[in-house]
Amino acid sequence: MxxxxxxxxxxxxxxxxxxxxxxxxxxxxxxxxxxxxxxxxxxxxxxxxxxxxxxxxxxxxxxxxxxxxxxxxxxxxEKNKPKPQDHPTVTKAPRLEASPMLARRVVPADNSCLFTSVYYVVEGGVYDPACAPEMRGLIAQIVSSDPAAYCEAVLGKTNEEYCSWIRRDDTWGGAIEVSILSKFYQCEICVVDTQTVRVDRFGEDAGYHKRVLLIYDGIHYDPLQKETPGSDTPPQTIFSTTDDVILAQALELADEARRKRQFTDVNRFALRCMVCQTGLVGQKEAREHAKETGHTNFGEV
Structure with missing residues (x-):
């Protein structure tokens, strides 16, 4: 079958x-x-x-x-192609066709944007807001099955604690989770950072043939897709790992976002602990607060 x-x-x-x-x-x-x-x-x-x-x-x-x-x-x-004529509209039609372009596909900022974004690109442009629990469970299963590779030194917490933590819907995914998903889906996941205008390539040396792209602003992930404005052609989210042009286009998008200051400075952004309402500044204070209190539910102010 x-x-x-x-x-x-x-x-x-x-x-x-x-x-x-x-x-x-x-x-x-x-x-x-x-x-x-x-x-x-x-x-x-x-x-x-x-x-x-x-x-x-x-x-x-x-x-x-x-x-x-x-x-x-x-x-x-397939639309019926017009027969060649000496009519002005026939000669002008090709010039009206838009070229494919790389663009951001915005997903909700609901603590699971990484999982929604990865699912969207690896599934070829399928948006499923309900996919996050399944993907969190998948990561927990992979981590728990290999405690030697995913030890406390790697995870920042014990294997058991991590598996419970990642299943919660109020926790954020990051580099560890991207690395795990890259191995599971057997594809290179490229994360383009809008603050530093760099690309982190997870699975770069694994010999994968497929590549997907995410854009990251310091807190939020969105998927990137190639689309043709005004066209019926479905967007493309999976690319060849030999296609370096698409990486250059992704970096151009990141640079444009940086110039428009469409990023979050993780060292300076204002947060509030949603458990005890303590005001915090930056990622460092948030991590220290979480370590001291066990509170991990933060909201941006």
Whole structure:
């Protein structure tokens, strides 16, 4: 059984009931059933970067195509192309098409922005605000299964304490969690910092073929995606690790945010402990307060 997902501009769908022995027409009919896009105008793409599949032979089997379990198929509706004419609008049309650009996809600041952002990019642009508990549980399971690698020296607390802590919905994820998720999803996770305009590449030396991007302002994480303004093409969130152009574009976004001061200086921002209402300044004071009192629920003032 093939485990597939298809994605359109309107959302993502899980595809069931297909195998490598299924024929192309079965695939196209399943896509039409899920998306409403008629078989004869479907454009189906797969891979990173996405490339179109030649599906004109409806009797061909899926085993003859580069489709494997776990893939996300990107589906667009092909518009009828206008016939060449000497009409002004025909010659001007290509110049009206926008170019793909890297952009921030804002997610809620709810203590789980890291988990929501990572899920969004690794799943190919699927936004699921309910994914955080599952991802926190996944991290806790991985950490508890390897106490030697994830010891107190690494975690800053005992293995057992960490696993209880990360499952709570009022705790924030950071570098440790990104590293764990990079290994689990077998992809390089690049975090672009808007304050320092640098990129931290988790899984850089692991030989992964896929890369996803997050942008970080000192407190909050958002996913980055390549999108074409005004286009029906679904956004792209997964890139090749050989694509250094996308890293340069991400750094440009970070530099633009820095110049607009769209970052939080973690050493100077004002916080309040939501347990005892104590006012605090900066990340250092917050950590010391948490160590002294056990309070870890902070709100930005």
């Amino acid at each position: 093939l485990r597939l997902r298809c994605k359109t501009k309107n959302g993502s769908h899980i595809m069931q009931g297909l195998t490598h022995q299924s024929c192309v027409q079965e695939l196209k009919s399943k896509v039409e059933e899920l998306t409403g896009i008629p078989c004869d105008v479907q454009k189906i793409m797969v891979g990173y970067p996405p490339s179109s599949l030649d599906l004109r032979n409806g009797d061909a089997h899926l085993k003859d195509y580069p489709i494997k379990s776990g893939d996300t198929l990107i589906v667009e509706e």
